[in-house]
Amino acid sequence: xxxxxxxxxxxxxxxxxxxxxxxxxxxxxxxxxxxxxxxxxxxxxxxxxxxxxxxxxxxxxxxxxxxxxxxxxxxxxxxxxxxxxxxxxxxxxxxxxxxxxxxxxxxxxxxxxxxxxxxxxxxxxxxxxxxxxxxxxxxxxxxxxxxxxxxxxxxxxxxxxxxxxxxx
Numbered sequence: 001x002x003x004x005x006x007x008x009x010x011x012x013x014x015x016x017x018x019x020x021x022x023x024x025x026x027x028x029x030x031x032x033x034x035x036x037x038x039x040x041x042x043x044x045x046x047x048x049x050x051x052x053x054x055x056x057x058x059x060x061x062x063x064x065x066x067x068x069x070x071x072x073x074x075x076x077x078x079x080x081x082x083x084x085x086x087x088x089x090x091x092x093x094x095x096x097x098x099x100x101x102x103x104x105x106x107x108x109x110x111x112x113x114x115x116x117x118x119x120x121x122x123x124x125x126x127x128x129x130x131x132x133x134x135x136x137x138x139x140x141x142x143x144x145x146x147x148x149x150x151x152x153x154x155x156x157x158x159x160x161x162x163x164x165x166x167x168x
Contacts, residue, residue: 002082017059074120104129104153
């Protein structure tokens with residue numbers, strides 16, 4: 001039976017991304033592991049060598065807009081087969097599946113809980129891929145094929161870039 005091995009990361013919506021980025025990096029001391037300020041996203045971690053990000057901050061595209069694509073909680077599992085097993089269990093339970101995706105650094109299933117909160121279950125790969133990034137996967141494919149596909153983005157996308165600009 002699959003099981004969750006821990007809380008992986010949380011995504012937060014931001015009205016003022018530079019202010020939130022500065023707070024979490026400068027005041028709380030998290031490391032910016034990757035970001036794309038043009039797309040309005042910043043990934044931060046207390047232990048970037050062990051976990052690419054524990055917090056994702058995303059700016060709304062227009063004032064007053066809240067994007068539920070970032071308001072989420074993400075849980076880690078130990079194996080790719082655990083992601084697959086949860087995916088099938090969620091389908092059997094009639095849960096709304098958002099997407100199945102590889103981020104290069106992880107393979108995930110995104111879904112909505114009974115109150116429409118977005119949740120991610122993911123397996124961490126050993127690969128280093130610049131974020132944000134996501135490409136659809138079919139979780140019914142064999143592990144070797146899914147992992148080779150995830151690994152292919154190390155070269156295509158490049159490694160995480162860290163902070164793109166100084167923290168104010």
